Amino acid sequence: MLAETICSAVSAAGLGIAAITAYRKKFLSAARIAAYSLVPLGLVMTGAVEWLVDTAFSPVAWAGFGVLGVAWLLFMSTRAVERRRAGREVAAGGAGQRAVAPAASAPSRAVTSKPKAAQPAGEDFSDIEAILKKHGI
Template identity: 35%
Template sequence: MTATICMALSAIGIVIAVLTASRGRTRAALRWLAVALVPTGLYLTGLITVFHTIGSTLVHWATHLVFDPKVWVGVAMLAATVLILLGTGVRFGRGKRRGKEQGQVPAGGGKPSAPPGRPAGAALPAKSNPTADLGDFSDVEEILKRRGI
């Protein structure tokens, strides 16, 4: 059956090529002749059966993808894996940051908490401390200044 269909398609293509050549359009006739040889060439090389096998395998896979609950459980598990990895902060394609970029200050290189000669809990006078009116936000401003922001 496949051989008959391929030969018929080639015959139709050859007829169209001959009719095109009779009108004086040689290049178009040669193109039709080249296209006409494809079905018979595919049949004789056995590629028709290869394409049929590939097509039926893809259809079988696609129907199992849609109608098989086991496949959907697998898809849900893969989606949950991606969500968990993204939710826990795993970022793909980025190197690890070290040192000051992560907020770690070296042991001896940190900023002193209070100026020398003044106890750690003593506040600066209102005139020299522009952040005295900020209240709870002074520690945030200090962190931003330390990072250069």
């Protein structure tokens, strides 16, 4: 009962401030203030405030929040352990690479051509020539 009275008083005060703001010809601000001040009144009318007050002073509800917290901690700790184990397998090379699909093959690696011993390292333009010929240049 007290929470509903406080919310109603806050709404009434907010609507009064909105009226003063509208009198000063700041209509956009007045509409925004009115919208914010109607929220507590709407919560009282829907019964959400009563539910919130009953939940806040209920030991069973607080025990339920504690159980949810423990469940969240367990979930996060198991997730951290999984990540740590996966990191160790990758660092050690793993027993074998895991494929996304059972029939998937290992990714192919591009082999870079090394310049021939007779040519200096900076004069191998065969790749560039092939690209230019492909584009008709």
